[in-house]
Amino acid sequence: MAGKRPQPARTQAPVVQRLHLRYAKRGNLRFASHRDFARALERAVRRAGVPIAYSQGFTPHPKISYAGAAPTGVASSAEYLELALRERTDPAAVARALDAALPSGLDVVEAVEAGPGGLADRIDASAWRIEIPGLTVERAAAAVTTFLAATEIHVGRVTKRGERILDVRGPIVRLLVKGEADVAPSGVEGLPCAILDLVVRHVIPTVRPDDVLTGLRAVADLELCESPRATRLAQGGLAAEGEIVDPLAADRDAADWQTSSA
Amino acid sequence: MSMASVFSRLERLLPRVSRPIQYVGGELGTVAKDWDSVAVRWALMYPDTYEVGLPNQGVQILYEILNEMPDVLAERTYAVRPDLEVLLREEGIPQFTLENHRPVGAFDLLGVSFATELCYTNLLTALDLAGIPVTSADRDERHPIVVAGGHGAFNPEPIADFIDAAVLGDGEEAVRDITGIVRDWKAEGRPGGRDGVLLRLARTERVYVPRFYDVEYAPDGRIRRVLPNRAGVPSRIGKYTTTELDRWPHPKRPIVPVAETVHERYAVEIFRGCTRGCRFCQAGMITRPVRERSIASIGAMVARGLEFSGFCEVGLMSLSSADHSEIDAICSGLGDRYAESNVSLSLPSTRVDAFNITLAEGLARNGRRTGLTFAPEGGSERIRRVINKMVSEEDLIRTVVAAYSSGWRSVKLYFMCGLPTETDEDVLQIARLAHEVIRAGRVAVGSKDIRATVSIGGFIPKPHTPFQWAPACPPEVIDHRIRLLKQAINANKSLGRAIGIRYSDGESSVVEGLLARGDRRVGAVIRAVWEAGGRFDGWSEHFSFARWQQAAQVELKPFGIDVEWYTTRERAEDEVLPWDHLDPGLDREWLWQEWDNALAENERDDCRWAGCADCGVCPSQGVDIEIGPTGGRLLPS
DSSP: OGGGSOOOSOOOOOOOEEEEEEEEEOGGGGGOOHHHHHHHHHHHHHHHTOOBOBOSSSSOOBOEEEEOOOOTTOEEEEEEEEEEESSOOOHHHHHHHHHHHSOTTEEEEEEEEOOSSOSGGGOOEEEEEEEEETOOHHHHHHHHHHHHHOSOOEEEEEETTEEEEEESSTTEEEEEEEEEOSSOTTOOTTOOEEEEEEEEEOOSSOOOHHHHHHHHHHHHOOOOSSOOEEEEEEEEEEOTTSOEEOTTHHHHHHHHHHHHHO | OOOOOOHHHHHTTGGGSSSGGGGTOOOBTOOOOOGGGOSEEEEEEESSOHHHHTTOHHHHHHHHHHHHSTTEEEEEEEOOOHHHHHHHHHHTOOOBOTTTOOBGGGSSEEEEEOSOGGGHHHHHHHHHHHTOOSSGGGOOTTSOEEEEESGGGGSOGGGTTTOSEEEOBOHHHHHHHHHHHHHHHHHTTOTTHHHHHHHHHHTTSSEEOGGGEEEEEOTTSSEEEEEEOSTTOOSSBOOBOOOOGGGOOOOSSOOBOSSOOSOOSEEEEOEEOOOSOOTTOHHHHHTOSOEEOOHHHHHHHHHHHHHHHOOSEEEEESSSGGGSTTHHHHHHHHHHHTTTSOOEEEOOOOOOSHHHHHHHHHHTTTSOOOOEEEEEESSSHHHHHHHTOOOOHHHHHHHHHHHHHTTOOEEEEEEEESOTTOOHHHHHHHHHHHHHHHHHHHHHHTSSOOEEEEEEEEOOOOTTSGGGGSOOOOHHHHHHHHHHHHHHHHHSHHHHTTEEEEEOOHHHHHHHHHHHTOOTTHHHHHHHHHHTTOOOTTSTTTOOHHHHHHHHHHHHGGGTOOHHHHHTOOOOTTSBOTTTTBOOSOOHHHHHHHHHHHHTTOOOOOHHHHOOOOOSHHHHHTOOOBOOOOOOOOSOO
């Protein structure tokens, strides 16, 4: 259809710099969906005057690419994206300006100039903290033990295309009871609230914290009176000990190498 | 009622509902004031979902004006979706505002803006969830005063039992006046209780308080008369008219949602009112006269609005934007200003002439084209004379072909079906026009790669228009004509392939017609529908025609009338209409003359260019047409 339309006379300025950003989605704004975040960021880019590069064509889009995204309703302090710029700009200044232009709760934490390679190649796993109101540490520990003893745990997840069955045990790298929160997230006093520490490998489809909880409920017959609250603490490469490698470390190394060789 | 935040209780429910972000608040451009620092507190509601209601200009303007007053606060509330409604009822959480998640029942006033009658059931849900008695007569001093505004307020009789007051016309000064009256009444220790403050409002002669009027009916079901039942209450209620739009540059700080909404743009109202005189158009009758915003003020608002919001789309809003006296300079000026950016500019196009294409091209200098819609409204020249939409067939074809030649590949053509005096032939002319447009377009462009979408709306006669006396067309006749039209369009396979057809649902038009020209007896129908689960009647997935039919049958029977009595019945000149005591300034005799002119197929010119047509609005309101050119410039450059 559009083939016969003349291309717009104006062409977009080329990309001269790429930045990698870590951002957070927390507080009430954890209820934002990924699309909501993407729209808010595009507006923040315009308000902050960041010299973003645009794609070519009839409806140019700002060049922003995301590495995964936490589900709606789930907080995260470790989300990543890449910005392509048409002018060289100080990464720290971009981080500050974007953070100021975004609503509080959608926060840009840091920015570095991108080295070689994409973010997606550096992210294999996530570390999560899950707070489960109404669950004591003892019951949580028993459930986790039963869960880890299994080799496969299949649970269903309702998607737009119907129910999908996935194995929630396979990708678990680490699952342990971290302790008990002083107060449940909802602020209800006297309610126990166990905290789980979870590291999960990224597989397709991604196993999310709520899938793991569904699995725990299935093997240990847990009844939960309130919605658990999950927060992604880290994303990145998976080290031997089950630790997460900061995906921006490679960019910093590249920058250091450039500085020292200059 | 406690004003404490309900957020911690609400937060637990949010993981279980669709699009929870819409209930969180905290958007850019919002204001969260200290509850105890103010004298008067408004909750403002648009009675549809957040995604539909948030962009509403009326609410955003009043929100800003009220919050700019130091001793006033305004917070917003929208209709909660059915999934959250169920959970709120289970948990006993009331309807809340978004700024501080306060219970709506704790406010002094609840202002509700009605752009469409199909939101009436949502009003009842919100009142009930808020703990406010649904029937106005059951409320006392503890409850907010429920004020209706928007175009629906020009005939609020169907919701007269549920609201305390209605305001006709522009809200800018109305909310200030109402705030002042409530502030004084509270400061004086609420003398006279609820009736005391309502009486003060009614005596301004510009706020309608339904409870101070009695409606008497004749044995045949028609209204005999409407009379005030209290001393000092006026027999007719006037409307508010804001003049000098440049003094009201709102919204300055548009609300920027995180959630997805139906319009994501900075909208600037470039003028208010329209005197084209289309006889079907309620907006064009009740918003007279035309008051323009100056080019300089428009330029400044757009610059500031974009900078503040980060929006990348601008809407130049009005009832017929191409009619602004300096529209050419506005469009080319903005087109130049944003030529090197990725901001897209749009003009709601209803005028059907080549000038529109020039404007659209001026706006699209950076290659960002928005859709073009032309609204000939009627298919035949004859029916266009009836509705006073003066467009010739040649003009229409020339305009659409010009659009194709300028690079638009698709245009939308808007028509109505079910107009007074309409025949099958009038509607079939739409097919001929659409064929002609495609045929001429293909020749002009030298390609088959063009399309037209024909969009058909069912005509609904509205109060305060020349068609307020007209019989509505029965839905089965409209359905039949649309079927004939589809066949006629597709009779030519080659041309038909390039034409898409969209049409609105005839059943919801019947309900809209009942509510639009209804009287107080229709209130019982609304209530029965709501009690039977009616919500979001403007949404096809929630609307149930059967529910309305059943409720109407039961509730209207005691009065010896039915739905058709309200919709397809023609009214005589001397019949007392339910809204006759509500006065937008239009001379009733002039409206009747225009009804006669419609039947005689006589056209009437626009008073901006052809001299006063004596509609009565300017003298009764003490206002004048306010149009340019000002000769000003689009600042800042």
